[in-house]
Amino acid sequence: SQTIHQWPATLVQPVGSPLSLECTVEGTSNPNLYWYRQAAGRGLQLLFYSVGIGQISSEVPQNLSASRPQDRQFILSSKKLLLSDSGFYLCAAFSGRNTEAFFGQGTRLTVV
Amino acid sequence: AQSVTQLGSHVSVSEGALVLLRCNYSSSVPPYLFWYVQYPNQGLQLLLKYTSAATLVKGINGFEAEFKKSETSFHLTKPSAHMSDAAEYFCAVSDPGYALNFGKGTSLLVTP
Numbered sequence: 001s002q003t004i005h006q007w008p009a010t011l012v013q014p015v016g017s018p019l020s021l022e023c024t025v026e027g028t029s030n031p032n033l034y035w036y037r038q039a040a041g042r043g044l045q046l047l048f049y050s051v052g053i054g055q056i057s058s059e060v061p062q063n064l065s066a067s068r069p070q071d072r073q074f075i076l077s078s079k080k081l082l083l084s085d086s087g088f089y090l091c092a093a094f095s096g097r098n099t100e101a102f103f104g105q106g107t108r109l110t111v112v
Numbered sequence: 113a114q115s116v117t118q119l120g121s122h123v124s125v126s127e128g129a130l131v132l133l134r135c136n137y138s139s140s141v142p143p144y145l146f147w148y149v150q151y152p153n154q155g156l157q158l159l160l161k162y163t164s165a166a167t168l169v170k171g172i173n174g175f176e177a178e179f180k181k182s183e184t185s186f187h188l189t190k191p192s193a194h195m196s197d198a199a200e201y202f203c204a205v206s207d208p209g210y211a212l213n214f215g216k217g218t219s220l221l222v223t224p
Contacts, residue, residue: 043216046214101146
C-alpha cells in the first residue's frame with residue numbers, strides 16, 4: 001500500500017514569512033496528489049491537485065502555491081504567510097476514482 | 113461537479129447505541145463514494161468505499177454503509193457504538209476529473 005510522508009508535523013510561523021511544506025509518496029507511481037486544508041468547522045477544503053509532474057490545478061484563489069517537481073513529491077508554498085493561512089494541512093495521494101485515497105499525518109500550521 | 117452533504121456537524125450517542133451518520137451526494141455520473149475517519153491531529157483513514165458493486169458496503173471497525181440511488185444517500189451506520197468510535201467522520205465523492213470532494217464532516221461523540 002501507499003505511504004504518504006508529510007513534514008513537519010507542527011509549525012509556528014510569523015506573518016509575512018515564507019512557507020514550504022513537503023509531501024512524498026511511497027508505494028505507487030504516477031499518483032494524483034492533493035493538498036487539503038482543514039479549518040475548524042469547515043471540513044476539508046481542496047487547495048491544489050496534480051495529475052502529473054509540473055501539472056497543478058488550483059481550486060481556490062489564495063496566498064498559496066503548489067509545485068510537483070518529481071512524480072512522488074508535492075510541495076505547498078507561500079511567499080508571505082497571512083494569519084488566515086493557519087490550519088491543518090493534509091497531503092493525499094489518489095490513484096483512481098475507485099481506489100482509496102491515502103493521507104499523510106498532516107501539518108498543523110499556526111501563523112502568529 | 114460532484115459533491116456530498118453531511119447532515120449534522122455533531123452527533124452524540126450513548127455507548128452501545130446505534131450510530132447513524134448521514135451523507136447525501138450529488139453526482140452527474142455514477143458516483144464512487146467513501147467514508148473516512150479522522151482522529152485528533154491525524155490524517156484520514158478509509159472506513160469503506162462504494163464503487164458500484166454491492167450496495168451494502170461493509171468496512172472496518174464494524175461500520176457499514178448502504179448506497180441508495182433513489183435517495184442519493186450513502187449513510188454510515190454501526191449497530192453498537194464504542195467509546196473508541198469518537199472521532200470526526202467524512203463522506204467523500206470522486207469525480208471524473210479525479211478530484212476527491214469531501215463533506216464538512218460530522219463529529220461523533222460517544223457518552224458512557
